[in-house]
Amino acid sequence: MQLDIENDDITTVLKKLQSREAILHKLESISRLGSWEIDLNTQESTWSDMSYEIYGIPKSTPANLELFFSILLPEYKKDAQTRLQNAIQSGEAISFQCQVLHSTGKCIDVLISAQVVYDEDLRPFKLLGTTQDISEQVATKTQAQELSQVMQxxxxxxxxxxxxxxxxxxxxxxxxxxxxxxxxxxxxxxxxxxxxxxxxxxxxxxxxxxxxxxxxxxxxxxxxxxxxxxxxxxxxxxxxxxxxxxxxxxxxxxxxxxQLELQYKKQAKVLEYIHDSVISTDKNGLITNWNKGSTTLFEYSEEAIVGKSIAEIYDKNNKYTVEELFIILNTQGNLDIEAYMLKQNSPRIICNLSLSVSRDENDNVDGYIGYIQDITAQKKTEELLKQQTELLQKQAHYDILTGLPNRALFKDRLSQAIISSKRNHAKFALFFIDLDQFKQINDSLGHHIGDEVLIQAAKRLNSVIREEDTLARLGGDEFTIILKDLQSMQSTSIVAKKIVDIMKEPIQIRTHNLYVTASIGISIYPEDATSDDNLIKFADVAMYKAKDAGRNNFQFYSADMTSQAFERVVLESSLRLAIKEEQFLVHYQPQYDTKTDKIIGMEALVRWNHPTIGLIPPLNFIPLAEETGLIIEIDKLVMSIAMKQFSLWYKQGFNPGVLSLNLAMKQLNEENFLTILLDTMKIIAFKTEWLELEVTEGQVMKNPESSIIKLNQIHDLGIEIAIDDFGTGYSSLSYLKKLPLDKIKIDRAFVKDIPEDEDDMAITKAIIALGKSLNLKLIAEGVETQEQKNFLMQNGCELIQGYLYSPPLPAEEIQKVL
Missing domain, CATH: 3.30.450.20 (PAS domain)
Structure with missing residues (x-):
């Protein structure tokens, strides 16, 4: 209904306005939209009924801006004030969302919209606005966002x-x-x-x-x-x-x-075709599944057996009846047993049964499953296996060659002896026995002869001890004896002496009369040690003391021996480091022709230049190097250093003569020795005619046949061979003739007491005569006096080496002499 300003009277206009206001109130109620206005001059406010209803405030409450801000949540106040102020100042329409506290105590979401109204002078005099409750829309939007996040x-x-x-x-x-x-x-x-x-x-x-x-x-x-x-x-x-x-x-x-489904299908197929029997029954024991392995084992076809009782193939003489098996399975879920089973047309067989219960989805028993293997053949072999196990048990604790307890059983017996002696306050002795000269027999005559020697040695040792004592072979030529209930040290010595005496008697093996002696180390429980490891270690140390004392004797352990053994270990460790760090120097001792008093060669002699101790003489480390095999690496170092020096001297125009190098037989016996020697000479540009290798008489005679072959190979290269320390060993003249020798070196032991000792003079004359008869050159070492030189010259030895002319000197000093 529109207003007609020109034609409507005041009554009509009022009616139309009342009608329009009613319509507006109706629209507010339908849209849940409240309206309000603020007189900017008086600050008076007017709220519509819907505004009061939205906030839950009684309509009688005077409306003003303070009332609105009192129900507005604190976090929205500042923003609301700013926005309303901006609307008044700018004249633009505004709209913002906030939360207010409803009279019920519930927070509601509202949308406030507002715009300023100007008078005819264009001054702002009213702020008109609406309030809309949008709580449902906000909740719906939040729920949609949450659902979207869940999906996302x-x-x-x-x-x-x-x-x-x-x-x-x-x-x-x-x-x-x-x-x-x-x-x-x-x-x-x-x-x-x-x-x-x-x-x-x-x-x-x-x-x-x-x-x-x-x-x-x-x-x-x-x-x-x-x-x-x-x-x-x-x-x-x-x-x-x-x-x-x-x-x-x-x-x-x-x-x-x-993947699991495929795996289950494969497993089902495997069970169907597996060689072993897999059978399932219902809860009453009637067979429901029967695989091909079951047909093979029991000789019943699937058609013939499915639906029948499992008792058809279960022997009634077993420990449990079928019914008892079901009771056990119902209680514990599974069972592994051995039982007799019945084949269709054959005698009963022994089987291994792995049984388990099957349950439905309600955990009720609905059947049983059995995995069955025929172990009849296995059972038949068990007795044989038992016998073999006993044999293996014996082999694990006894030495196959001698039948004596081995290292494992010895350690067990030793531990038992310690326990028993500790309990009874008793003593016992531990003998550590090593056979002297055994290695030479093994190397020269072969392992088969060596084994026979070990068997005979074991018998001799066993004949000396009592039944309650333990004789064991640890390995190689090492034996141990535990002498229990020791009464006195004297009784220990008596047994040890018996062993020494009986072992030095010749052992006849086939056509050979062999001589083997024993070196024995003895430790005593509890005086020397109370642990098995220390007792063994101390007896071993004492055994080495017996070897150092000339072998073929026995030694009791003492603390000093441990100290010496420790020093030996330290020395060996230092020696290995010295090789790695090349701490060695080479000194050279000139060799002279007495007729011309000119240098005809030099012997290279090693010196250990220890970083803290200084120069260490050869006698303090060479024996250990030979024993440990480190001499090979030392000789290689000396060879390289000396050859480089000689080659340099020749290049510089000097004439140092022939380089004489000591060659250990261990080095000679290495397969690649000749290759290394020739490669070194080629790299250094060292000629074969400049080199002489010295081998000791004792080392050569340990294995003369092999030595002859190796030395001939060297000699064929044009390298001279000299035999060192001649006369101190036990050379066989027949072997000496076969060796490719160029020179005999008369040992200083025969020279040092000339002319006082007539025996030494006689021996020296004989060596010179022998050398001349074999057309060998002769050189005497250790010549220190004019008298010794005169004697040697008079008897035909014209080459000498010794302090009379020069001590061993470093290369820079020798160069001055040259």
């Missing part, structure tokens, strides 16, 4: 697809993570892009199905960005999305489930 971050893949184009309209993060694409990439794709097995025919089939059904559940294959594939369980439902028909898909990765 679900571990399942969620897609929305256009029914028309089959392109993706929405994908969640789970889909992106699973496929390896980002959201924008997937939203450009067609459903077939990630479903490689989805054909047009399959799509038509799905569309057709969904015309009559709301959803479909099926498995499909997804293809990732890297081209790998995986299976998903896909739940597809029809929806409306953005006012258009769409499909929503919830996809779950079921690759592991499919």
């Amino acid at each position: 971050h679900s571990s399942n893949e969620i897609y929305i697809i256009s029914v028309e184009t089959l392109k993706y309209l929405y994908v969640n993060q789970g889909a992106c993570d699973a496929l390896g694409y980002n959201e924008s990439e997937l939203l450009k794709m067609h459903v077939k892009d990630i479903n490689p097995k989805l054909t047009n025919k399959e799509i038509l089939k799905i569309r057709s199905f969904l015309e009559h059904q709301d959803y479909i559940l099926k498995r499909t294959l997804h293809k990732r960005q890297d081209s790998s594939t995986y299976y998903v369980q896909s739940y597809l439902h029809k929806i409306t999305y953005h006012n258009a028909p769409a499909y929503v898909l919830f996809d779950t990765d079921v690759s592991e489930i499919i």
Whole structure:
């Protein structure tokens, strides 16, 4: 109803205005929209009824701006004040969302809209506005956002697809993570892009199905960005999305489930074809499943046996009846036993039964499963295995060659002896015995002869001890004896002396009369030690003392021996480090021709230049180096240093003569010795005629046949061979004749007491005569006096080496002499 200003009277105008106000109130009620105004001059406020109702404030309450701010939540006050002030100042319409406290105590969301009204002078005189309760809209929006987040971050893949184009309209993060694409990439794709097995025919089939059904559940294959594939369980439902028909898909990765299903199928197939018997029954013992292994084992076909009682193949004479087995299985779930089983046409067999109970989804027993193996043959061999085990047990504790307890059983007997002696306050002695000269027999005559010697030695040792004592072979030529209940040290000595005496008697093996002696070390419990390791260690130390004392004797352990053994270990460790760090120097002792008093050569002599001790003479480390085999590396170092020096002297125009190097037989016996020697000479440019190798008489005679072969190979290269320390060993003249010798070196032991000692003079004359008869050159070492030189010259030895002319000197001093 419109106002007609020109024609309507005041009554009509009022009626029309009242009617319009009623309509406005009705619209406010329908829209839940309250109105209000503020007189900017008087600050008086007017609220509509709906405004009071929205806030839950009685209509009789005077309305003003302070009332509004009193119910406004504190966090919104500053923003509301700013926005209203801006509306008054700018004249622009404003709208903002905030929360107020309803009279019920509940917070509600409201939307405030306002705009200023100006008078005819364009001055702001009123602020008009509306208040709308938007709590439901805000709650709906929040719920939608939360649901969107749940979908977005679900571990399942969620897609929305256009029914028309089959392109993706929405994908969640789970889909992106699973496929390896980002959201924008997937939203450009067609459903077939990630479903490689989805054909047009399959799509038509799905569309057709969904015309009559709301959803479909099926498995499909997804293809990732890297081209790998995986299976998903896909739940597809029809929806409306953005006012258009769409499909929503919830996809779950079921690759592991499919893998398990395949595995279960394979296992079922394996069980069907496994060689062993697998049988299942119902809870009454009637056979329900019978695999091919069961047919093979029991000779019943599946058709003939399924449905019959398991008692058909279970021997009634077993420990448990079938019924008793079921009771046990119902209680404990599984059982492993051996039992007699019955074949169709054969005698009973012994089987290993692994039985278990089967339960339904309510955990009630619904049957039994048995895995059955025929162990009849196994049982028949068990007795044989038992016998073999006893034999192996003996072999594990006894030496096969001698029949004596071995190291393992000896250690056990020693531990028992310690326990027993400790309990009874008794003593016992431990003998550590090493056979002297055994290695030479083994190397020269062969292991078969060596084994016979060990057997005879074991018998001799066993004949000396009592029945309650223990004789053991630790390995090689090492034996131990535990002498129990020791009464006195004298009784220990008596037994030790008996062993020494009996062992030095010749041992006849075939055509050989062999001489083997014993070196014995003795430790006493508890005086020397109370632990098995220390008793063994101390007896071993004492044994080495016996060897140092000339062998063929016995020694009791003392603390001093441990100290010496420790020093030996330290020296060996230092020696190894010295080789690694090349701490060795070479000194040279000139060799002279007495007729011309000119140098005809030099002997290279090693010196150990220890970083803290200084120069260490050869006698302090060479014996240990020879014993440990380190002499090989030392000789290699000396050879390299000396050859380089000689080659340098020749290049500089000096004439140092022939370099004489000591050669250890251990080095000579190395397979690659000649190769190393020739390679070294070639690198250094060292000529063969400049070299002489010295070998000692004692080392050569340990294995003369092998020595002859090796030395001939060296001699054929043009290298001279000299035999050192001649006359101190036990040379066989027949072997001496065969050796490719160029020179005999008369040992200083025969020279040092000339002319006082007539025996030494006689021996020296004989060596010179022997050398001349063999057309060998002769050189005497250790010549220190003019008298010794005169004697040697008079008897035909014209080459000498010794302090009379020069001590061993470093290279720089020798160069002055040259």
